[in-house]
Amino acid sequence: MIKYSLKCQDCSFEFDSxxxxxxxxxRLKKLKFINCESCRSLQVEKSLMAPNxxxxxxxxxxxxxxxxxxxxxxxxxxxxxxxxxxxxxxxxFAYKARTIHYNNKKTKxxxxxxxxxxxxxxxKEEGIETEMIPWIEDKEN
Numbered sequence: 001m002i003k004y005s006l007k008c009q010d011c012s013f014e015f016d017s018x019x020x021x022x023x024x025x026x027r028l029k030k031l032k033f034i035n036c037e038s039c040r041s042l043q044v045e046k047s048l049m050a051p052n053x054x055x056x057x058x059x060x061x062x063x064x065x066x067x068x069x070x071x072x073x074x075x076x077x078x079x080x081x082x083x084x085x086x087x088x089x090x091x092x093f094a095y096k097a098r099t100i101h102y103n104n105k106k107t108k109x110x111x112x113x114x115x116x117x118x119x120x121x122x123x124k125e126e127g128i129e130t131e132m133i134p135w136i137e138d139k140e141n
Contacts, residue, residue, distance in 0.1 A: 001018055001019070001020060002018070002019050002020075002021060002022060002025075003016055003017070003018050003019075004016065004017055004018075004019060004025060004046050005046070005047045006034070006044050006045070006046060006047065007044070007045055007046075007047040008036035008038060008039060008041050008043060008044055009041070009043035009044070009045060010036065010039055010041040010043050011036060011038050011039040011041065013036055013037065013038035013039065014047065015036075015037050015038075017034075025046065029044070072136060075134055075135075075136050076136060078133070079135065079136065082112050082133075085109060085110070086109050086110045086111055086112045087107070087109045087110070087111050087112070088111075088112060088113060089111045089112070089113040090113050090114060091113065091114045092113060093111065093112070093113030093114055093115040093119070094115050094119040094120075094122070094123060096111055096113070097111065097123055097128050097130060098123070098126070098128065101126070101127075101128045115130070115132075117132070120132055
């Protein structure tokens with residue numbers, strides 16, 4: 001695809017249009033399918049156009065990507081806090097949470113681990129305080 005700046009020779013109106021190739025522009029012009037958007041004249045020519053150059057070293061920061069990276073960084077910081085201050089119980093989270101709750105066991109640290117949405121819902125129904133948090137597995141090396 002190629003983008004051309006076009007200019008009407010009759011009314012001097014300037015506009016842009018996309019073509020599959022430079023040959024396609026010539027073919028459509030010859031068939032009289034290119035006309036001015038303003039006055040409908042067929043006297044439309046390509047005008048000089050500055051090339052769109054990008055610097056591969058300095059890419060513009062995409063706002064959504066920046067926000068995503070900020071959230072990801074905050075989640076990783078939160079994960080570090082959880083790992084440091086809570087005991088990991090793996091897939092036994094629901095069992096361990098019930099054991100602590102029903103045996104009135106006092107623990108020095110809270111617990112974290114894996115549980116299904118159903119397990120968490122059942123724990124909440126039993127009056128056991130639980131929360132699900134997003135967990136990012138860092139697979140980047």
